[in-house]
Each structure stands twice: as C-alpha cells, then as structure tokens.
Amino acid sequence: MKRNIFLVLLAAGALCAVQPAHAHHAFAAEYDNTKPLTLNGIITRMEWANPHGWIYMDTKEPNGAVKHWMIETAAPSQLSRHGLKKADFTDGMTAVVKGYQGKNDPGLANGRTLVMKDGRSFYIGSVGGPNDGAEPQ
C-alpha cells in the first residue's frame, strides 16, 4: 500500500517536473502592456500544452549574444481555431513574435501574433490580453 502511494506521488512529481510555473494570474500581473516587443529569431521548442502553450525562441542581442525567450501563448484549442498546427513548428524555423514583456523575468513574454517565414500570420494571444487590435474580429 505504502509502495503504491509512493509510486502515485512519484508519477505525479514526474508529470510536473519540467513544467513552467503557472499561477493563473491576471495578464497585467505578469506582463507589462506598456512594453510591447517584437522578437525576431529561431524557434527551438514549442510546448503544445494546456492551459497555455509555450514558444521557446532564441534571439540575437546587439552584441551578438543569444538570448533565450519563453513566450506564453493561448491554449492549444484556441491556437488551432486560429489555424496554427503542431506541424507548423519545424526544425530551425525563423519567425517573428509580437507581444509584451514579462514584468519579473527579462526572458519572459506573452505572445500576441506569430508570423512565419512564409508570411503566414497567426493570432496566439491568451485571454485577458490588451485590446491592441491583434485579435481577429
């Protein structure tokens, strides 16, 4: 019995081990809607996950250093609704993400639009973001 409980707890721990922190706060509590940004770089990883997706992007700083970004997106169901597919994330892909800077983490952003190299543009904003015209009507 104790072994079973241990295994369940271990499994729960394993399921949570590599997740980004998620606290479900207001948009404005985590992101600064007075600091919009445009990130132009290489997408190295995409987490197609609930309740938010995460895009990992590498951008180049003016001094040539690589900066790693974690960009929050809407939930996968909303991404799908706006036409984005898992298969769109290919190896070495470059893209432009427009969004807003995280308040407490310089490598954190909230994405509003994702523009692929082939020109396709997708709305990726999560619920509660600013009314900046990015969301399709």
Add this chain to the structure above:
Amino acid sequence: MACFRRYATFAVVLGAMFLLVGCSKPAPEAPPPPAAPPYNPVASIREVMNSVIDPNVDVVWNSVKTVIDHGKPIEQAPKNDEEWAAVRHSAMTVAEGANLLMMPGRAVAPQGAGSLSPGIELAPDQVRALIDKSPSGWNQFARALQDSLQPALAAIDKKDAQALFESGDKIDEVCESCHQVFWYPEQGASAPAKSAAAR
C-alpha cells in the same frame, strides 16, 4: 326540572370548553438555535487555491501535451497504471476541492495578507465583498469547476489521452471566468504602448 336543565346546560358548556382546550394546538416552540457546523475551515481560499486546486489542476493539464523540440514532436501522456492513477488522484482532488471553496466561513486570505498584485488583483476584503454580494454566483463557479473535471475523470477512466487533453480547455475556461469576476474584475482590455521595441 328547571334546576336540572340549568345543570345540564352548564355541564354541556363546560364539556365543550374542555374539548376546545383539548383540541387546540399548543403554542409552537421556538426552533433550537442552529448547531455550529462540525467542520472547521483551516485554510483560506487563497491557500486552498495554492495548496489544493492549482498544483493538482496543473498535474491534469500537464499530463498530456506535445513538446516539439527542434521540429521533432514528442507526445507525452500517462504511460502506465501508476501515472494514470496519479492524474486521477489530482483530478479527483480538484473536483472535491471545489467543495472546499463553497464552504461558508472560509477566509479569503490569511489574516493580514493583501493583494498579490495591488492595483491589478483585488485585496482580500474586496474579494470577500464580491463573494458576499453574490454567494450563489460564487458557488455556481465552484460547481462549474467541479463539473468541468467530470470529462477529465471519464477520460482518465478510459485511459483516453486525447479526451483528457481536450478536457483541459473547459477547466481553464471556468477558472478564468471566475477569476475575472471575483479576483481581477477590473482587468479588461487596456491600451498598449505606442511603439514596440525591436529585438
């Protein structure tokens, strides 16, 4: 004879009076004061959220996902009975945790605690005022949270990873809807900055 009649009449009236008194309802007794509930809320709503709801709903959400690493999709889902049991444990904890949110007498936050994001998210006394203004609304959201876990539990029992993944959307919708009413109601659309910093 007249004397007999008088006695008979008196006896009939007296009997009728006894009958009336005997048949009338006794005065209702005041109901006993309600007994104190047997439960005792220990944690505040914020603590229930942080200790019960949030960590367990994260297990449900994160149990099925796709990680696309350098273009290579890696599907993640519970792989064995232990992992399915772990997700079920968390889904059930959230569903029952919703009952904790509905229990009257629970503080919104620990004594002396303030807003976690002043000016953006409400202070505990403001949240309390909203709950007290609409306790039925609060309870409806808690029930909706409980209900939103049912598809997840059904998917877990069938070991249906895709259905479990799809159930996550509704759970998130309920969470966000409640938060927008009781936690950060002022956080509607806001004006963005005029220019974007390019990187």
